[in-house]
Amino acid sequence: MRRLTAALPLLVAIAARPAMAAEGGMPQLDFANPLTLSQVVWLAVIFVAMYGLLSTWALPQVGSVLRDRASRIASDLDGARAAKDVADAKARAVADAARAADAQAQAEIAGAVEAAKQQAARLAEAQNAALAAKLAAAEAAIAEARARAMQSLRDVATDVAAAMAERLTGRDADRAAIAAEVAAAVARGQG
Numbered sequence: 001m002r003r004l005t006a007a008l009p010l011l012v013a014i015a016a017r018p019a020m021a022a023e024g025g026m027p028q029l030d031f032a033n034p035l036t037l038s039q040v041v042w043l044a045v046i047f048v049a050m051y052g053l054l055s056t057w058a059l060p061q062v063g064s065v066l067r068d069r070a071s072r073i074a075s076d077l078d079g080a081r082a083a084k085d086v087a088d089a090k091a092r093a094v095a096d097a098a099r100a101a102d103a104q105a106q107a108e109i110a111g112a113v114e115a116a117k118q119q120a121a122r123l124a125e126a127q128n129a130a131l132a133a134k135l136a137a138a139e140a141a142i143a144e145a146r147a148r149a150m151q152s153l154r155d156v157a158t159d160v161a162a163a164m165a166e167r168l169t170g171r172d173a174d175r176a177a178i179a180a181e182v183a184a185a186v187a188r189g190q191g
Contacts, residue, residue, distance in 0.1 A: 150186065157182045 031037050158179045165173035 154179070154182050154186060157185075 027033075028036070031040070158175060161178045161182060162173040162175050165178065
């Protein structure tokens with residue numbers, strides 16, 4: 001209503017200046033014409049009626065709708081915030097569970113790797129022991145074969161020396177003396 005009361009003096013001032021409008025050459029503002037004056041009066045009446053109707057009936061309903069909408073939006077936002085908080089809590093729980101599962105898996109993998117290392121060490125130790133036994137047996141066999149070869153070599157050397165002595169001297173050689181000399185020569189060569 002205050003705006004209406006502020007607009008009325010302006011309308012009255014416009015109506016009071018018909019001569020100025022006519023001099024300006026705008027027939028729409030020629031207030032000396034009764035038709036223009038009646039149109040301005042009807043404009044003021046319709047404006048006041050529309051203003052009253054809108055301010056008392058339509059605008060309060062629009063305001064009510066806007067308030068309802070604002071409260072519904074606020075309620076929906078509160079619900080969305082609550083749902084987001086629940087979702088964030090569940091996401092944190094899932095992330096914590098994933099970290100725990102990852103840590104457990106890493107621990108199990110480390111345990112399995114350690115068990116495999118220990119089993120491999122035991123297996124390598126057993127294989128090393130078996131190889132050491134085979135090596136000792138092979139060395140013993142080599143030593144025995146060497147001893148037999150040395151004995152055979154002494155016998156062959158004694159036989160060859162006796163045969164050479166018999167051919168050179170033409171007499172039977174003393175096999176015991178030749179065997180003792182061959183044994184002394186072998187002992188000197190090994191020492």
